Amino acid sequence: MMLMMMTTYTSVVNVVVLVLLCLQCVSVASLEFQVGGPKGWVVPPSNDTNIYNNWASHNRFQLGDTLRFRYKKDSVMEVGLEDYKQCNSTHPTFFSNIGNTEFKFRHPGTFYFISGATGHCKKGQKMAIRVMVPDDHDHDKSHGYHLAASPFAGVPGITMILLFLHFVLDYVAFASYM
Numbered sequence: 017m018m019l020m021m022m023t024t025y026t027s028v029v030n031v032v033v034l035v036l037l038c039l040q041c042v043s044v045a046s047l048e049f050q051v052g053g054p055k056g057w058v059v060p061p062s063n064d065t066n067i068y069n070n071w072a073s074h075n076r077f078q079l080g081d082t083l084r085f086r087y088k089k090d091s092v093m094e095v096g097l098e099d100y101k102q103c104n105s106t107h108p109t110f111f112s113n114i115g116n117t118e119f120k121f122r123h124p125g126t127f128y129f130i131s132g133a134t135g136h137c138k139k140g141q142k143m144a145i146r147v148m149v150p151d152d153h154d155h156d157k158s159h160g161y162h163l164a165a166s167p168f169a170g171v172p173g174i175t176m177i178l179l180f181l182h183f184v185l186d187y188v189a190f191a192s193y194m
């Protein structure tokens with residue numbers, strides 16, 4: 017009897033641990049990327065004007081992910097393709113100059129960002145980002161800002177919980193025969 021109670025107790029602890037793991041794997045699904053890495057959102061050096069698109073090409077962006085722009089005396093705008101090409105900052109669809117801007121991808125597609133500061137976009141402070149619908153299999157390859165890879169990524173949390181409950185119930189049934 018004592019043994020059975022202990023077994024049940026262990027099982028309950030296991031379930032709690034697994035539920036917590038699953039909550040974690042669900043929250044890992046979206047990532048935050050710091051644009052340009054530690055340097056942030058600045059005018060690129062004149063010998064390396066494509067830094068932002070190079071940076072973007074090393075990452076995979078998905079619906080629900082967030083960009084963080086850090087800058088001083090500058091701004092960030094989301095614009096259309098033509099305005100991106102011509103560095104036209106007269107009618108952005110998004111504008112921020114608070115120095116620490118968060119931008120969340122709310123739909124898939126290509127997003128175009130430019131600096132709103134005079135001359136900066138022409139010097140290469142611009143970036144095009146393609147955002148895909150979630151595909152958890154490849155998401156772990158991204159160089160996310162606080163990426164935590166999970167062995168359960170891609171398995172819906174509820175499936176994991178059901179699978180584990182099934183396992184625990186089998187185990188309890190087996191243990192009570194002992």
Ligand SMILES: *[C@@H]1O[C@H](CO)[C@@H](O)[C@H](O)[C@H]1NC(C)=O
Nearest residue numbers: 060061062063064065066067
């Ligand atoms: C750009 O110039 C700097 C210093 O002049 C150098 O350290 C850096 O490697 C150069 N970058 C590229 C991409 O050529």
Ligand SMILES: *[C@@H]1O[C@H](CO)[C@@H](O)[C@H](O)[C@H]1NC(C)=O
Nearest residue numbers: 098099102103104105106107
């Ligand atoms: C920017 O776009 C607006 C509206 O499309 C246009 O009137 C203006 O001439 C453009 N400015 C530049 C510098 O291309």
